[in-house]
Amino acid sequence: MAGAGDTVKVHYHGTLDSGEVFDSSLQRAPLTFTVGSGQVIEGFDDAVRGLAVGESVSVRLEPEQAYGERDPAAVMTVWREGAPEGLAVGDHLQLDNGLVVTVVGISETEIHLDLN
Structure with a gap:
């Protein structure tokens, strides 16, 4: 046990x-x-x-x-320049600080990441 x-x-x-x-x-x-x-x-x-x-x-x-309630304010926008090729909504990325985020939106110039 x-x-x-x-x-x-x-x-x-x-x-x-x-x-x-x-x-x-x-x-x-x-x-x-x-x-x-x-x-x-x-x-x-x-x-x-x-x-x-x-x-x-x-x-x-x-x-x-578990991880607590979802925080709608925990979504950030970053510039798309320098992002990995082939990035798609739903993909998971690990940031430099080790945090794993979810791609929730992509435009020509920006990527929207959910930190929840």
């Missing part, structure tokens, strides 16, 4: 209420983390506590158990 301080390896498949998949480890290596260390969001950490090796669980996380 997984408990605080245990290192675990898990596969996960994250979906939004709409059913859209926002992240999945199924096509890559499992996520490895130490339970209770703050390395993953609270709801994910809580979901694995008490699980045995090979056991699976489905959970629905509320915003406060």
